[in-house]
Amino acid sequence: GAVVSQHPSRVICKSGTSVKIECRSLDFQATTMFWYRQFPKQSLMLMATSNEGSKATYEQGVEKDKFLINHASLTLSTLTVTSAHPEDSSFYICSAREAASPWDTQYFGPGTRLTVL
Amino acid sequence: AQSVTQLGSHVSVSEGALVLLRCNYSSSVPPYLFWYVQYPNQGLQLLLKYTSAATLVKGINGFEAEFKKSETSFHLTKPSAHMSDAAEYFCAVSEDWNTDKLIFGTGTRLQVFP
Numbered sequence: 001g002a003v004v005s006q007h008p009s010r011v012i013c014k015s016g017t018s019v020k021i022e023c024r025s026l027d028f029q030a031t032t033m034f035w036y037r038q039f040p041k042q043s044l045m046l047m048a049t050s051n052e053g054s055k056a057t058y059e060q061g062v063e064k065d066k067f068l069i070n071h072a073s074l075t076l077s078t079l080t081v082t083s084a085h086p087e088d089s090s091f092y093i094c095s096a097r098e099a100a101s102p103w104d105t106q107y108f109g110p111g112t113r114l115t116v117l
Numbered sequence: 118a119q120s121v122t123q124l125g126s127h128v129s130v131s132e133g134a135l136v137l138l139r140c141n142y143s144s145s146v147p148p149y150l151f152w153y154v155q156y157p158n159q160g161l162q163l164l165l166k167y168t169s170a171a172t173l174v175k176g177i178n179g180f181e182a183e184f185k186k187s188e189t190s191f192h193l194t195k196p197s198a199h200m201s202d203a204a205e206y207f208c209a210v211s212e213d214w215n216t217d218k219l220i221f222g223t224g225t226r227l228q229v230f231p
Contacts, residue, residue, distance in 0.1 A: 004160060034219075041126070043207070043221040044161075059218075093160070106219065108153070108160035 002028050004096050006109035013084055014117055021079045021112045023094030029074035030096035034106060035067075038091040050077055084116040119144045121210050123222035131230050136195040138225045140182075140208030143189065149211040150191040151219065152182055156204045164206075167191060178202070203229045 003026040013019050023033060032051050036044040048064075050056035050071035058064045066088075068080040077096075081088055091113050095106040124139040142148060149168050153161040165176025172184045182193045191208060208222040 006160075041223070043121075043223045044219075045221075046218055049218070095161075105163050105166070108162070110158060110160040 002026075002096075002098065002105075002107040004030075004094065004107045004109040006092075006094055006112050008112060009110065010113045010115075012115045012117065015085050016083055019081045019084055019114060021081075021092055021094075021114075023077045023079070023096065023109050025075045025096040025098075025107070028096075028098045028107075030077075030098060031074070032097045033071055033077040034095045034097075035069060035077075035079050036093040036095070038093060038111070044093060047079075081114065084114070086116045089114055089116045119148065119210050119220050121208050121220055121222040123206075123208050123225050125225055126223065127226050127228065129228040129230060130198045132200055133197050136180075136193070136198045136202065136227065138193040138206050138208075138227065140191045140193065140222060141189055142191060142208075142210045144210060150182075150184060151209040151211075152176065152180070152191075152193050153207045153209060154178075154204050155207065155224075161207065164193070198227075198229045200229050200231065203227055 005024045007022045035047045038044045047062045048056045048058045048069050050069050052071050052074050056069035071077040091111050093111040095108040097106045120143045122141045151166045152164040154164050155161045164180050165174045167174050167184045175181045180195045205224050205226050207224045209219045
């Protein structure tokens with residue numbers, strides 16, 4: 001089946017630094033990639049949707065200048081948390097979809113746990 | 118706006134017993150519905166999805182779900198639980214037929230006892 005990887009799986013950083021998280025589709029080309037955030041004991045919340053070569057579309061309430069998303073190729077998307085603060089600590093999950101149809105399957109990465117000290 | 122409610126954050130069953138995980142949705146349009154499973158330290162994996170074809174949807178690992186429009190439900194069942202079914206299960210609904218956004222429920226952790 002389709003595999004999506006994320007790197008790193010865990011990251012700890014100091015407040016004020018920036019952190020980059022990579023999401024890769026390993027065996028398919030992802031026309032669309034999604035970034036989610038999951039708080040403890042809560043559901044996944046969509047942060048943004050990105051199409052290769054286009055600017056990401058952010059959900060309401062998500063600061064685009066703080067969460068920079070780049071989808072430069074059909075197999076790689078990156079999320080950069082700029083000037084991270086403790087409240088940004090969370091579990092970040094990406095997903096990728098090969099086809100353009102909304103009902104086609106999103107394949108999820110294993111997630112990245114970010115801890116900001 | 119669409120929403121998903123999963124009743125019961127934890128469900129415990131004995132091995133061999135029926136598994137029933139509940140999901141109710143709110144939608145003003147015909148939805149697409151999904152069940153995902155998340156094993157420890159792994160990404161979400163699609164179990165099954167409903168896209169307005171047959172109302173009884175069969176998925177992987179012996180799971181199935183039935184779309185009941187009158188009850189706005191999409192409950193997940195498995196006749197006989199296995200120890201390997203222990204995981205977190207998420208129900209999700211697509212916001213609209215032409216949008217990308219998935220609305221997830223808060224998840225149900227399934228425990229299976231020998």
